[in-house]
Amino acid sequence: MTTALIPSTAGVARAKDAATVDAIIIGAGYAGGTVARELALKGLKPLVLEARNRIGGRIWTSTFAGAQVEVGGSWLGPQQTLIHKELNRYSLTTFEDVAAEQVILPGDQGFQSHSPADAYNSIGQLFGEFYAGSENYFERPHDPLYRSDLLASVDPLSLADRLGQLQLSPTELKWLNSETSVYSGGPSTRGALTGMAQWIQLSGGSYGTYSTTMSLRPTGGMTAALQAMFNESNADIRLNSPVKKVTEANGLVTVETAAGATFVSRVVVVATPANVWKNITFSPGLPAAHTQATTQGIGVPHATKMWVHVQGNVPATAAQAGEGSPILLMVPQQQLSDGRLFIAFTGPSLNVANAADVRAAVQQFLPGANVLRYQAMEWAKDPYTGGGWGLRRPNQLLQLFPHIEQPHGRIVFAGSDIAKGWHGAFIEGAIESGFRAAGQAAALA
Numbered sequence: 001m002t003t004a005l006i007p008s009t010a011g012v013a014r015a016k017d018a019a020t021v022d023a024i025i026i027g028a029g030y031a032g033g034t035v036a037r038e039l040a041l042k043g044l045k046p047l048v049l050e051a052r053n054r055i056g057g058r059i060w061t062s063t064f065a066g067a068q069v070e071v072g073g074s075w076l077g078p079q080q081t082l083i084h085k086e087l088n089r090y091s092l093t094t095f096e097d098v099a100a101e102q103v104i105l106p107g108d109q110g111f112q113s114h115s116p117a118d119a120y121n122s123i124g125q126l127f128g129e130f131y132a133g134s135e136n137y138f139e140r141p142h143d144p145l146y147r148s149d150l151l152a153s154v155d156p157l158s159l160a161d162r163l164g165q166l167q168l169s170p171t172e173l174k175w176l177n178s179e180t181s182v183y184s185g186g187p188s189t190r191g192a193l194t195g196m197a198q199w200i201q202l203s204g205g206s207y208g209t210y211s212t213t214m215s216l217r218p219t220g221g222m223t224a225a226l227q228a229m230f231n232e233s234n235a236d237i238r239l240n241s242p243v244k245k246v247t248e249a250n251g252l253v254t255v256e257t258a259a260g261a262t263f264v265s266r267v268v269v270v271a272t273p274a275n276v277w278k279n280i281t282f283s284p285g286l287p288a289a290h291t292q293a294t295t296q297g298i299g300v301p302h303a304t305k306m307w308v309h310v311q312g313n314v315p316a317t318a319a320q321a322g323e324g325s326p327i328l329l330m331v332p333q334q335q336l337s338d339g340r341l342f343i344a345f346t347g348p349s350l351n352v353a354n355a356a357d358v359r360a361a362v363q364q365f366l367p368g369a370n371v372l373r374y375q376a377m378e379w380a381k382d383p384y385t386g387g388g389w390g391l392r393r394p395n396q397l398l399q400l401f402p403h404i405e406q407p408h409g410r411i412v413f414a415g416s417d418i419a420k421g422w423h424g425a426f427i428e429g430a431i432e433s434g435f436r437a438a439g440q441a442a443a444l445a
């Protein structure tokens with residue numbers, strides 16, 4: 001723990017004017033919240049600097065059409081134990097999300113409706129072939145490098161490479177590449193096979209068990225547990241405080257915000273998305289793995305989540321379309337008195353600013369649908385995300401790990417993008433990395 005008096009040391013920017021704190025956490029998402037709570041439990045009082053005017057980052061519970069909605073992450077799986085421990089700790093509950101009554105899939109001639117059981121059995125069998133062997137190269141999925149000998153030949157493969165190895169009909173290819181391109185945030189050439197294969201093995205090895213990661217929603221919204229963590233931490237949270245500079249010298253780290261405020265501590269945790277580390281000036285400069293991660297990006301380049309309100313009594317329809325389509329995946333949400341809500345994950349080909357294009361894209365799945373309103377969040381254009389959810393690129397697993405988890409002097413890194421287990425697209429990974437980072441930070445404080 002630091003003391004109140006910090007000497008004015010050369011190389012520490014304006015240290016003598018700066019407020020001195022036990023630990024500084026940059027970013028108030030689930031990773032930052034976990035670090036704040038865990039450091040508080042170790043007797044430290046952290047300062048949290050958050051760029052936005054809210055906590056949550058890629059989690060954002062809001063409203064649309066009078067209903068509570070999630071602009072970022074929505075769902076939890078029963079197999080994600082860390083978030084469930086947090087929900088239990090704060091007496092928060094979950095509920096099962098709306099189940100699809102029909103599934104619209106591309107067929108040989110246009111879209112066709114299937115029963116959910118038929119659709120997901122067929123897709124599940126194909127994904128079974130797709131992920132064959134992952135039980136070996138991810139023998140211990142929480143310890144992804146355990147079989148690095150086997151990973152050497154798998155890590156370079158993109159999701160598209162793996163699709164190309166299978167004997168798929170054009171229709172089967174669309175059934176799989178709708179999902180691989182959604183997660184890749186663009187073409188399936190971008191996402192690594194090891195990224196999605198690890199999630200499958202973390203889920204128990206099958207597409208069916210993995211699908212449950214989209215089954216549960218927390219009552220009170222995805223932000224509720226994070227708010228409870230920050231409440232317990234009693235941390236000093238400064239919103240609207242984007243950090244622009246982090247300088248370490250003489251055993252101290254100085255953090256400077258865009259507005260010019262400076263804070264000093266013996267340890268700093270950077271809990272921002274990896275894609276935006278490059279927007280902060282680090283001195284000394286970041287190590288090679290961190291530079292590679294922020295330059296190449298782990299957060300995907302296209303991640304647009306759209307809420308759509310379709311008039312009338314509409315069947316709970318799930319839909320998928322092949323790579324390149326305007327909407328790649330549509331998920332039914334609640335029926336309201338005047339219409340049903342849907343979540344749509346769009347592809348880069350849809351201009352969400354054009355209402356006519358959005359309506360036409362929805363009508364591909366629901367002919368004649370009257371779109372009353374919609375709202376789209378283009379996460380990859382957000383300056384404090386710089387990408388969407390995370391999904392590793394080919395080769396990043398072996399090139400970045402384990403270096404990416406290591407502190408850089410007195411600077412520690414956290415975030416779902418660099419989690420060992422549920423990396424990238426899950427708050428489970430943000431929490432996991434937060435526990436690891438809190439341990440590292442406490443040792444340096």
Ligand SMILES: Cc1cc2nc3c(=O)[nH]c(=O)nc-3n(C[C@H](O)[C@H](O)[C@H](O)COP(=O)(O)OP(=O)(O)OC[C@H]3O[C@@H](n4cnc5c(N)ncnc54)[C@H](O)[C@@H]3O)c2cc1C
Pocket residue numbers: 026027028029030031032049050051052055056057058059071072073074075076241242243244271272273276279280303304305379384385388389390414415416417424425426427428430
């Ligand atoms: C559209 C979408 C859907 C998703 N769906 C799901 C889902 O269904 N289930 C699930 O579990 N996960 C989902 N995810 C992933 C999940 O949201 C993330 O994995 C998780 O929220 C990341 O938490 P984090 O703390 O690592 O990062 P973030 O939540 O991104 O938090 C980082 C924080 O750092 C702040 N920051 C950035 N730069 C600075 C700076 N210079 N100074 C100060 N602060 C800064 C940001 O404003 C942000 O608040 C989804 C993500 C997206 C985008």
